[in-house]
Each structure stands twice: as C-alpha cells, then as structure tokens.
Amino acid sequence: MAKVLEGPGMGLMKKWGITVPHYVVVTSVDELEKLGHANEWLKKSKLVVKAHEALGSRFKLGLVKVGLDLKEAEAATKEMIGRQAGSITVSQVIVSEMIPHKEEYYCAVKSTREGTDILVANCGGIEVESNWSRVKRLTMEVGQQPSEEALERLAKDAGFHGPLVKKMAQFAGKMFSCFDSEDAQYLEVNPVVLREHEHELIALDAVTLLDGDAKFRHPDWNFAFAAEFGRAYSKHEMEVMAVDSKIKGSVKFIEIPGGDTAMLPAGGGASVYYSDAVVARGGKLANYAEYSGDPPDWAVEVLTDKVCSLPGIKNIIVGGAIANFTDVKKTFGGIINGFRKAQSEGKLKGVKIWVRRGGPREKEGLDAMRALKDEGFDINVFDRNTPLTDIVDKALQK
C-alpha cells in the first residue's frame, strides 16, 4: 500500500468529478503571494493552512491553522516551512479554502477479499468513530459496479433524506469510480460537507492509499508516495530503496532507533520470524532488514554496510531459512564483503555475528562465513540442522 499526500489525493478525486475545496500546495511564501494575485478565492475565502507532509497529529504539533485571511495564511506558511517535526522537515504547505458548513458526513471505499466495500454515514468528523454502527455498507463483488438504485438505498439506509439521498449516492458513486479506476486500496473522505446556501457535497479531507504495484498503468501518478510510518525515510533507508528498485530480487531496510540487535536475515517471511524471536527473548531490534529472490551480491553488500553502520549494536543476526533458489554462496559473498568493509572502517568492534542458513551452495557459503573467524570476526556459524531461530536464543542468552 502506498500512501498519497492530501494534495495529489485531492487531485485524483477532482479527476473523477468529486468536488474538493480550492487548494494550492506551496513551498514558499513568495509562491503563495504570487498565487494570491492570480486567484480570487485566496483573497475572498477564509483559509486553512496545513503542513503537507506524512505526519500524524498535525493539529497537536501546531501544523494546522484555520480561519485565516490571505495575510495570516502567508504568516502561517512562513512559520511552518522549514519547521522540524521529529525527523521530518516541513517543506510544503497546503492552503485550502474553508467551507462554511453545518452538517458533516462520511464516505469511504475499501478493498476486501471478496471485492469492494462502500461505506457511508450521515455523521462525520470524530463523531463517526464513536458511532460506528451508523456507518452503512454496500458490498460489491470483484468486477461489479454499483447501480444508482443500490447507492440510493445505501444513502437511505444511512439515514439521508430528501434531495440529499441522490446527492450522497452520486458522491459515493464517484468515490467508487475513483477507487476502481485509480487502483486504490483505501479512500476515505471525512468529513463530506454541504456548503451553506449551496447544494453541493464537498470532500473536505481525504485519506488516499493506492496500490503501488499498479503504478505501471498510471502514467499520471507523478507524485511520490509518502512514508507509511509517520516519519520520513532516513538517508540509509533511501539508499537501500534505490538499490531495491534497480535489482532482480529485493533488499529492504528500516531503522529502529535505540535497538541493539541488528537484523540481516533472508526472506520476507523468515525475517519477521527472526524479529519475533528477538522480541520474544527480550531483545531490542535495531532495524528490520531482508534480502530475497536471489539478489546480486553487490546489493546485499550495500544492505550489509547499512546494517553494520547502525549505532550501538551488539549482535548481528544473519539468519535465513533453507532457500529455494537464492544462491547462498553468492549472497553470503556480498555480506562478507560488507563485513570486511565495516571492519576496515573500525565498525563491528565487540559485535557478535550469528549465522544460520541453508539452500543452494549452502556448504560453500557457510564455509566462507566460518573462515571469517581467521580475520578476527566474532562469528558463529550454524547450518540447517540448527532450528531457524535458535541463533537468536544463543545471541541473546544472558
């Protein structure tokens, strides 16, 4: 799943006929000033200014300001740009018009195993979470399109009356079109509002999750996906991602500050079992990592370099199951080169290395690892006869 920031998310909704407030995404006050000259609405409307970054709880951090005129919005922009929030520096703000409204509603579309669920409620904002029973659901099977009647029935079920039934049905229909055509996995508008003195439903705030795997058929996805865990990617994480995008197979790396057990296991499945074992033994993970699909040795070397560069680590877990087709000797060659490089840079002092692996050319690979002992590494090597996660038990033994 790939998270999309508000700006591009609203852009996609607009594309599918959903009314969104006027908005601009700017990177400087100058830009906003210039846009102010060119756009009537920026002068006339009350405005909302929000940091346009993958951050949770922006309200609490003071990164959302409401009810501003253009001058105040410019001041807020100036204040927000460049501000540090955790590891993220605010580089963009989104300025949008405030929509005066009375009622708030809710609409979401989500992927399920059987197909797609369309969710509608006649309450919105924080009210939805406390009134989840008021959310009504229309379940669509894979490949099925919702009919007008079904959508109107859904709106009625959710408690809409009169002309709002048709409006909400149409709104939900457009949400579905957007979801279905854009390979979305989750779309949520909360709240949906009705502008005072007008009769149009507007999407005030949107959560957009797209299927990153479908990027190949969406040439107009010209935006970057946002990090999913409320912080920006670190330099090392981005370097590994850059390698990952270039190679056959995969290498993955996520830093977890404060941990002392470094992970360098093989396989998307086994890597999580290894992480579980560390946690179960009371260890503290310093990172998540994984390589699989017979990646080239240089890619594994880059990954190893990043793992060895983690601060304050005591153990490195080079775990792995019995591989199907990943060449153990070749991938271990990359790890060994990475270890040697780290050692020459003065890293790995007092760090214990634990190895367990099987698969094509396992004997050659494990022998090469064992030979590292002669080069001064504190390394313990086990073969398939040692159960998968036992090296974690040995490493974390008090």
Next chain:
Amino acid sequence: MSILANKDTYVVIQGGVAGVNAARRMAEFCYLIKRSLNVLAFVYPPDAGKTHEIPYGSGLVAVPIYKSVAEATKNHPQINTSLVYIGADRAMKGGMEALDDSHIKVVSMITEGVPEKDAKILGRHATKLGKVFNGPSSIGIVSAGSCRLGVIGGAFDNLVLSKLYREGSFGVITKSGGLSNEIIWICSQFADGITTAIGIGGDTYPGTDYVSYLDMFENDPQTKAVVIVGEMGGDLEERAAEWYGAKKRRVKLLAVVSGFCQESLPKGMKFGHAGAKEGLKGEGSARSKSDALKKYGAIVPATFGALGPAIKETYQELLKSGQVKEPVEPTVLPKLPKTIEEAMKADEVMVAPLIRTTISDDRGDEPCYDGYPASELINKGYEIPHVVGLLWDKRLISKQEAEIVKRIMMLSADHGPCVSGALGTIIAACAGIGLSQSVAAGLIMIGPRFGGAVTDAGRFFKYAVDNKMSVDDFLAYMKKNHGPVPGIGHRVKSLRNPDKRVKELVGYVKSLNINTPCLDFALEVEKITSVKKDNLILNVDGTMAAVLVDIGFPVDSLNGFFILSRTIGLIGHWVDQKRQDSRLIRLFDYLVNYAAPKRREVPPLK
C-alpha cells in the same frame, strides 16, 4: 495421494528466463522420482517455434515454445496446469489466457508485484470456472514423490535431504516462499515428510486461501496433519481457524504466525510481505490470529523454533494410533549427474584438452601475454611492438628492437590504392561489403607476388648466412633450386629510382651499431643482382626480412609484420570509401582484352 499436483500433472510454463530456470528445477525432481519431464511446453511469443533444451539426467529434453496457451494445449492435450512467470504488467492477461483454456485446471502465478485488483479478478474468474488460481507471488507447489511445480524444494541435494522422493503424512500451506523449504525440511526430520506443500504467496488477497486447501487436504486420506505458516495481516488465518472449529476434522492442524514483534515496534511501522498489514483495532495482528487458531483447537507453538518438536509430537501420536507407519526408505536413489566443471572440481574426471596454447591466458580479470598482465605492461611503458614480441616470439624485446619493429610497421602501413591488397579492399568496400570481409579481401592478395615474400626472403637469407655461403654460391643455389631470389627486385623502383623506405630502414639499422649479418648479406646480394639488371634491387620485403631475422624473430612470423602493418592501411581504405559513400565499381570494357572465342551457335545437347 496428494492434492493439486500429482503423477498426472502436465505443465505449460508461460514466460521467459525465470520459467526456463523453473523447468530445470522441475526436471531435477522428475529425474529423482524417475518420471519423464512434466513440462511439456512453454508459451513465449517472441521465441515461438523454437525449443528450450532442458537438462534431464545426463541428457537434454527439447521442450517446444508456443505463441499461445491454446496452441500449447492443442499440441499437448495432456497439459492440465499452467505456471505463470510473466512480468507483473502482463501477468493478468497471461493468467486469464490460461484459466480460459479448457484443458487447464490449475494456474499457479509466480510473478511478484501483481496489482491487487488483478489478483482478485483472477481469483474470482477461477472460482467461477471451478478451477484453482494459486498465487500471485507463489514459490510453487510440490507433492512428494509425484510432482513439483516451480522452484519450491530448492536444489537437488535438498530434495533428497527433505525426502521429497516419497510421500509423508503432512500437508504444508505457507504464505512465505522462503520458509516453504524450511517447513518441508522440518517435516522430514521430525516426522515422515510431506504429502503436498503449497506456497500461496504473501500478497494481501491470494487467489486461493488456506480454507480451500484445507478442504482438499481433509479429503486426501494420505494427509494426516496440515502445517500452516501464517503472517500478520488480512484474515486468512482466522478463517482457517474457524474452518477447523466448524466441525470435527480428520486432519490435525498445526500453525505458526509471525508478526508479534509488531507489538513492540513504533506505531505504524510495518514490514514483511505486502499482505502483512495490520487492520484497524488489532484485527489481523499476529496475536489475534494465533488466539483464534488456539481457540478452535489448532496446535500453535509459541515460537517458530518450537514447531519441529510439535510436529514430532503429532507424528508420534499418529504412529501410536496406527494411522501412519514408519516409511520405508528406498535403498538407492538416482544421483544427479555432475557437470564436467563440478566433476573436475571434485577430482572425479580427467579431460584430455582439445587445444594447447603457450602464449596467452585471459581466465583472470585481464589478459596475460606470455604471463605478463596487459595493464602492467601498459603501466611500465611497454608498447605495441613488445606485445607483438610476446605473442609472436614469446619474449620481451628490447627498447631498441621495439623501435625497429615500430619503424617497419610505419613504413609498410600503406602503399596507395593501386596495389593488389588495397584494390581488393576498395572493390569490396564499393560493393557495400562490411569492414572485416573487405579487409579480408585485401589480405587475401598477400602472397608470393604481393607483400608475401618477407618470410621466404628471410628464410633464404638466413639459410645463406647460417651456411656461410658466398653471394655467388647463394645465387647459383637459388637459380638451381628455387628461381628468383625473394626480396630482390621491384616492378617500378631501380638503382636510379631507389625505394626511399629501404634507404630509411637500412640507414637507421646501420646507425645502431648492431650485428646484422642477414642485412649485410642481402646488401651484398643486391650489389651483384643490380648490376645484372638495374631493378633487381633489395626491396622493402627483403630489407624487413633481413632486419627482423637479425633481431631474432622466427622466420615463420615474418609475413605477419607485413600483414599487421598493411591491415592498418586496408582499414583506412575501407573507412575512406565508406565515408565517401562510393558507388559500385566495375571494369571498363576497354581495360579488358577479350580473347575469348567469337559468339557462335550452341550445338544440340547430346
């Protein structure tokens, strides 16, 4: 027995290189269990009509490549299974093509990164048709002793170690491809091995879930227990738990779930497979899954490491209740023939080499000439003539000798467009022929009458010097045995019109104060012959020959100096004609003396 894949499973593989690699692995398994190769066809339009040669034992099986699944099944009606190795952007089309073919009952998609929507559409289409769509991102399916689909099971040695050559009693369903071998191995070490192991893929919505396969295992009497390797995210494990609790099941269910580490990670931080994503309110978490499985009576070891002992315990119970018997291991198993390389490495075979070389070797990271690395020669200031010395005479020539060789090459690099060699190249170039062939056309001209006298001249001058012959004796010997002296005589040059190149070369060599017996002898010969006829002078071939013999080059290499030097000129002529875009040329009639009979009537054929 087994599920999904068995002795009657025959396969078409859709895709390119990855599919061929899988076929090789599948052939190894077929060889182990002594069945013929179960891959009958490939579908890969760019190579349609060709075959892939798949090693089977010590031989090769030619598997045809077709442009469509329909064409493959028409030619091989036994095909009932397709493996999809097509790229993510075209995988759905390929999967649909396979599902829509009436012969095909099972489609397993190995492709990773398939859009979720496409996977759902494929899964639904298969259900509608009553077929099985497994994957995407599946590592494959293997039924012990009968059928392997994909690379699951790993290398040949691992197939044997994991006892995949005969049936056991445990079914395996796993999202993780990397762990499939681990579980198969564990089942073979702690119990009697597997019946069928299925990789369902780590995506959020695999085409077929645990429950469908659990139903199949429940109906397979050979399978006594099923091991599920789960992951956080989605609700497939919960559904499997409910299935197990819904009624009394014949099979025992064992399960492990990963993702407990999530509980102690910073909020929102997720990793693992695409499907390993926790839903709202803790649903899909490792804990909710393992709780559900336990609740409905499945055996759920606390850690992955405890899975082996749990499987062992289950197996012991099955033995005790008589539901399974200790398996009988075959006494002899086929051994995968080694490749020549492997056998040589293990000192098991001796191969008589086909050729022998004494001059160069490029098996390392760079070529070595007579043992010297090329880069080191460059960095220590050696030049082209030294490389010639190393490769033609296996010796590192001196700086002075190199200078002589260089001058010889410069003097004979070209001799204008009219000589046989250049003309040959130019005619070819004008006919639109490529560089190497045109240069070859010029080189072909080098022989006894053009440029090719160097070797012979060297040989005879050396013969005379070695045998201490006088010039008169030498000329008499030549006249009697061989004819004109090679290296003496020129078509246009003469005493009055000397060849500047000869003068230049002789002058330089003589200035060096080195011993030049052959050159001295050749010049003596010229003194006599040029008196007889003034164009019987020492020509450039003869001069080169004498000098090269004097500095120690073997007689057989001498023509090489002319060939090498003149190649520079011939390449120049070809490039020159090419750049001018020269027209095709032919001789004018007036340049031909037509001496053939006049036109006459053809007599009737007898």
